[in-house]
Amino acid sequence: MNRSTNHGLRRTVAVWMLACVAALCAGRALVPPARAQSAVPAVPLERRVKAAFLYKFLGYTEFPATAFADAAAPLTIGVIGADDLAVELARVVAGRTVNNRPIEVRELREADVGARVHLLFVGGGDAQRVGRIVRQASAAMLVVTECENGLQLGSVINFRIVDERVRFDVSLDAAERNGIKLSSRLLTVANRVQKGAQ
Template sequence: MSGERAPGRRRTVLGLAIGALLAGVPVLTRAQAGTTTSLERKVKAAFLYKFLGYTDFPPGALGEAGAPLVIGVVDADELAAELTRIVSGRTVGAHPITVRVLREQDAPGGVHLLFVGGADALKVRNVLRSLAPAPAPVLLVTEAEDGLRQGSVINFRIVEERVRFDVSLGAAEKNSVKLSSRLLTVANQVYKAAP
């Protein structure tokens, strides 16, 4: 028998991992991770999917029932591939989820959640500024050291060898999204404005 898991088992494991993440249980340690980066990307992809269920967009922002909810991923191809596997066949409300791979120079319009990969603060700033001319409701997620200062709503961090995230309520308001209190209670830090 090969090392591949059956699809049902993979979903069960993913569900348990997401539940553990939202409960604050450590699921990422360097000792367990063999390939830390790969596991870290999988955990972040699972978080991105779950963030959608804890985010309220203004009425009409998601379009009619059946219109896709689009996650844009900039410069994180491995994470985008994992996210595509996670969201396959899933919906949030009445909206199927699609993943769109973007590059830094691509216009990120038409996305509902935008993840900017990497630690380069200049890249994060450039991508987030490209949204500025037409501020549509969008949940911005980054993983750069000062992502919240650049305008991100949620920024991933590694805290005590766990994938955690910080939140800027000011950026959420500026981007016309509202985060559930359930999501805020499991955040590492919640800031009223950018730190």
């Protein structure tokens, strides 16, 4: 594949994934006015975009069979330190499935870090706290963070704001350590993919 074709494919996949995220975020605007007035305060756009990305990440991640109790077990997303994102994420995944598995969202506290989840999102920028949580996380888990140097702290995916947009970096080493495989389609739209010592 020549360089120009590869660039075109990357751009197409990036546009498609961002369009999916935008569509998921826009769904919030379809709430009838009466319900919207009684709803919880609006979730900031950055949180809505990150919630949509977390849902999309599940479709690009292959978890080992041992990560599930049985064929009908749900995909579970745990959220620590970002209750507003957890609420938005629950709205995004309601009624949806990934690989024929239902999705459930759990709001966790740091003491719950040993809970069995498939994707763990650790909110906040306190590197000491995030590093401590990431180190305690179980294997067979996609760990996503949003702090400075998140990949160096051991996360698989770390959100960043680049040119006022939500982007993400990926650590293939962390994915391998956690026993999960990430689709090349996800890597294509990442801001940066890290492999080996950086």
